Amino acid sequence: xxxxxxxxxxxxxxxxxxxxxxxxxxxxxxxxxxxxxxxxxxxxxxxxxxxxxxxxxxxxxxxxxxxxxxxxxxxxxxxxxxxxxxxxxxxxxxxxxxxxxxxxxxxxxxxxxxxxxxxxxxxxxxxxxxxxxxxxxxxxxxxxxxxxxxxxxxxxxxxxxxxxxxxxxxxxxxxxxxxxxxxxxxxxxxxxxxx
Numbered sequence: 001x002x003x004x005x006x007x008x009x010x011x012x013x014x015x016x017x018x019x020x021x022x023x024x025x026x027x028x029x030x031x032x033x034x035x036x037x038x039x040x041x042x043x044x045x046x047x048x049x050x051x052x053x054x055x056x057x058x059x060x061x062x063x064x065x066x067x068x069x070x071x072x073x074x075x076x077x078x079x080x081x082x083x084x085x086x087x088x089x090x091x092x093x094x095x096x097x098x099x100x101x102x103x104x105x106x107x108x109x110x111x112x113x114x115x116x117x118x119x120x121x122x123x124x125x126x127x128x129x130x131x132x133x134x135x136x137x138x139x140x141x142x143x144x145x146x147x148x149x150x151x152x153x154x155x156x157x158x159x160x161x162x163x164x165x166x167x168x169x170x171x172x173x174x175x176x177x178x179x180x181x182x183x184x185x186x187x188x189x190x191x192x193x194x195x
Contacts, residue, residue, distance in 0.1 A: 004100055004101070007163050007164055007165045008098075008100055008101050008163065010163075010164045011095055011101060011105075011157060011163045011164055012101055012104055012105070014154070014157045014158070014164065015095065015105055015106050015157055015158060015160055016106055016158075017106040018106075018158070022158075023108045026108070026155040026158045026159055027108060027109070027155075027159065029151055029152055029155040030121065030152065030155040030156060030159055030161075035148075038148065042128075042132045042136070043055060043058075043059070045132075045135075045136045045141070046058045046132075046135050046136065049135075049136070050135075050189065053192040053193075054189045054192060054193075057185055057188040057189055057192060058131075058135060058185055058189075060188075061131065061181040061182070061184050061185035061188070062128060062131055062132075062181070064181050064184070065127040065128065065131050065174075065177045065178045065180070065181035065182075066124040066127055066128060066177075068127075068177040068180075068181070069120065069123035069124050069126075069127040069170075069173050069174045069177040069178070070120045070123065070124055072118070072123065072173050072177065073117075073118040073119065073120040073123050073170060073173060074120070075089070075118075076089055076091060076115075076117035076118040076169075077091055077113065077115040077116065077117050077118065077120075078091050078115060079113060079115070089117075091114075091115040091117050092115060092116065092117040092163070092166070093114055093115060093116070094112060094113075094114065094115065094116035094160065094161055094162065095107075095116075095157075095160045095161070095162065095163055096110060096112070096160040096161070097114050098163075105160045106158075106160060107159075107160040108158075108159050108160070109159070112161055116161055116162045116163070116166050117166060117169075118166055118169040118170050118173060119153070119156055119161070119162045119166045119167050119169070119170030119171075120170065121152060121153070121156050121161075121162075121170065122149075122152075122153045122156065122162070122166070122167045122168075122169075122170025122171045122173075122174060123170040123171070123173040123174040123177070124174060125148075125149045125152045125153070125174065126149050126153075126170065126171040126172075126173075126174025126175050126178060127173075127174035127175070127177045127178035127181070128149075128174075128178065129145040129146065129148070129149040129174070129178065130174065130175050130178035130179055130182065131178040131179075131181055131182050131185070132145060133145050133146075134178075134179075134182045135182065135185070149171070153167045153170070153171065
């Protein structure tokens with residue numbers, strides 16, 4: 001086996017076999033259904049603070065932030081609407097398919113595409129996290145959503161879907177898309193309040 005780089009070694013340190021219960025918990029954390037109460041809370045908090053018109057604009061901007069983050073990640077994995085934008089980009093295999101670590105990795109499911117260069121899970125959750133934290137503006141919520149985003153991101157490493165570098169790049173994409181959509185939402189909110 002070739003000598004592993006830092007990202008591969010860090011992945012193997014973070015990825016372990018926690019047993020069937022931990023596999024199930026991490027799969028649930030990585031999914032969307034478990035987080036429906038969070039999404040409802042965000043909608044309630046935004047509506048309560050800003051009103052119904054602003055909530056509708058927020059939902060549109062949240063959808064745009066998450067969609068933009070997902071599409072940007074697709075460029076590097078050669079998937080989605082922008083998959084051919086940088087066709088010669090050398091996409092990186094997910095750890096579960098990577099020759100250097102796949103034998104040592106704990107893999108829960110192989111039901112994923114081959115590439116994970118930039119984590120769309122990390123990007124979409126970071127985008128949702130920053131947009132909602134900037135809108136809700138409560139310290140306890142900002143800490144809670146940061147923890148949730150990091151927990152979801154870690155679940156992707158545990159499930160052998162992404163290397164830590166893929167997660168860091170995804171978080172960066174999400175922070176940019178979520179931050180940009182926050183600025184758009186504030187402008188829309190001002191327009192709606194003045195109409």
